[in-house]
Amino acid sequence: MIEIRNVSHRINGTPILHDVTCDIPRSGITALIGPNGAGKSTLLNLVARLLPLEQGAIVVDGEDVSRTPSRDLALRLAIVAQQVGIASRLRVQDLVGFGRWPHHRGRPGPQDAAAVAEAISDFGLEDLRHRFLDELSGGQQQRAFVAMGFAQGTDWLLLDEPLNNLDMFHARALMARVHAQTRPSLDRPRSVVMVVHEINYAAGWADHIVALKDGQVSASGSPKDILTPATLSALFGMEIRVEQVEGRPLIMHHL
Amino acid sequence: MRPSYFLTIVTLTVLALVSVLIGAAPFDLRDIASDPEALRLLLVSRLPRTFAALLTGAAMAVAGVIMQLLVRNRFVEPGTTGTTEAAMLGLLLVTLAAPAMPIVGKMLVAALTALLGMGGFLVxxxxxxxxxxxxxxxxGLIYSGIIGAGTTFVAYQADLMQYLGVWMSGEFSGILAGRYELLWLAGAMAVVAYVAADQFTIVGLGRSTSVGLGLNYGQVMALGLVTVSMVTALVVVTVGMVPFVGLVVPNIVARIMGDNLRASLPVVAGMGAGMVLASDILGRVVRYPYEIPAGTIFGAVGAAIFLWLLLGKPANGARNA
Known part of the structure; x- marks a missing residue:
């Protein structure tokens, strides 16, 4: 479980998060939803110690994020941040291979090679494995970075807008893959926290939803409880209809 | 062995042999057993000069590629980011303030100002x-221009302009045994960089990815900055700057092999060494028995290669796999 307690954060003096307290359950997919500027990415970056914690506490499976050494945390928690300005000319296979770095620190073994091969095949990157990153499309790059996050083999995986640049085929494939790896019936189910903008992917695949608005948790719970016309209309500040299709909410936000 | 490593080693061996055989004084390798003068020429002049060119090229190419990964930009090198100019300024100031200071002390002062100059650029x-x-x-060009102008002003006032000329144009004709050995330190820095090759490659992916993988981002940045400023100061103090090496060589290698330093750093070092030595050999031959500085030759050739890199199409990565 990730316990977030009374976390407040400012960036350049602007308050982004105020007194956020919530729990993210172990195993399954947790979707962070909310309007632009709600603080979703900031919260994710704080959990992943990419930003220093200013106020409050974040505990991942009993380990305090601000006190656990970064190297140890890299074995429990992986983050795929939003990529800006990729300048590196690495082959896809080498990039995914660096996901194993926290485990081997320079001397990869057979289990590292196996994890890399698995991540490459899971995300349909076989044909691209020898291509350079800077020669790929945005969606292909995005898949390579997510595969790298998976290869890290951690219990927790944080994804900041993983569906960015993906077409519907790859977006669904990614969600299905993440869903399959997070089922509690597995020997070692993973727990994934992701920032999602296309809310129907949250409706279709998430087990748990945390809604943020203006730097505060406005609602959290199961998709059925959160994805209601009343809650969503208040969250996004517009009238939103919700239909039920095959027992799931279908959010008609685009009409 | 990788074909690229094999090619690098063969080319460097041939160039080193040519470099030893060419010079103003007559010299034949077969004489070194019988003629003590020939052996002396080899040990005092020809070999030191060859080593100096190789070490300078290798270290400057390595410094260039590290800088490009730290800054996450392909078009930087110490000479275009104020680092070289700051090293020269430091060297000039220490020459004025403490002319009797041993060369190692002057070099360390230059390394310190180079570090400050690069820090200012990063900010x-x-x-x-x-x-x-x-x-x-x-x-970077404007910033280094400003530091360079300040350096020129100080040198002009102190009547030390000729020093500046020496530091700015890489030249190997004055290299003798006893006058270049500091460059081995630059070579050693390049080897240290190879030990941390994976860390530098990860830093090139950005801070988020680095921290996410548990890397001590600040520590790797610091190691990179110290390496680049030390190499710059060492080269400025001993032979003078060779422009474009740190820019051109890493770009050519990245185009073919990519940015995974564990594989590419030996080729970067080798190509830097080879191109600088080849420039020096060319400079000795073009107006024989007079010489043109290697820095001048490389500046001309390097500018042409750089234009080709800017305008040319990137190679297809899959084909070179």
Missing amino acids: LIKRLPPEQPLLVPLV
Whole structure:
């Protein structure tokens, strides 16, 4: 479980998060939803110690994020941040291979090679494995970075807008893959926290939803409880209809 | 062995042999057993000069590639980011303040000012929008121009302009045994960089990815900055700057092999060494028995290669796999 307690954060003096307290359950997919500027990415970056914690506490499976050494945390928690300005000319296979770095620190073994091969095949990157990153499309790059996050083999995986640049085929494939790896019936189910903008992917695949608005948790719970016309209309500040299709909410936000 | 490593070693061996055989004084390798003068020439002049060119080229190419990964921009090198100019300024000031200081002390002062100069550059480019990567080298050129102008002013006032000329144009004709050995330190820095090759490659993926993988981002940045400033100061103090090496060589290698330093750093070092030595050999031959500085030759050739890199199409990565 990730316990977030009374976390407040400012960036350049602007308050982004105020007194956020919530729990993210172990195993399954947790979707962070909310309007632009709600603080979703900031919260994710704080959990992943990419930003220093200013106020409050974040505990991942009993380990305090601000006190656990970064190297140890890299074995429990992986983050795929939003990529800006990729300048590196690495082959896809080498990039995914660096996901194993926290485990081997320079001397990869057979289990590292196996994890890399698995991540490459899971995300349909076989044909691209020898291509350079800077020669790929945005969606292909995005898949390579997510595969790298998976290869890290951690219990927790944080994804900041993983569906960015993906077409519907790859977006669904990614969600299905993440869903399959997070089922509690597995020997070692993973727990994934992701920032999602296309809310129907949250409706279709998430087990748990945390809604943020203006730097505060406005609602959290199961998709059925959160994805209601009343809650969503208040969250996004517009009238939103919700239909039920095959027992799931279908959010008609685009009409 | 990788074909690229094999090619590098063969080329360097041939170039080193040619370099030993060419010079103003007559010399034949077969004489070294019988003629003590020939052996002396080899040990005092020809070999030191060859080693100096190789070490300079290798270290400067390595410094260039590290800088490009730290800054996450392909179009920077110590000479276009104020680092070289800051090293020269430091060297000039220490020459004025303490002319009797041993060369190692002067070099350390130059390394310190180079570090400060590079630090100033990093602070400057933090404010640039990341979606405009070409602003980084432009700002670097202006920044190094300003430091260079200040250095020239001080040198002019102190009547030390000829020193500046020596530091700015890489030249190997004055290299004798006893006058270049500091460069082995630059070579050693390049080897240290190879030990941390994976860390530098990860830093090139950005801070988020580095921290996410548990890397001590600040520590790797610091190691990189110290390596680059030490190499710059060592080269300025001993032979003078060879422009474009740190820019051109890493770009050529990255185009063919990519940025995974564990594989490419030996080739970067080898190509830097080979191109600088080849420039020096060319400089000895073109107006024989007079010489043209290697820095001048490389400046001309390097500028042409750089234009080709800017305008040419990137190679297809899959084909070179």
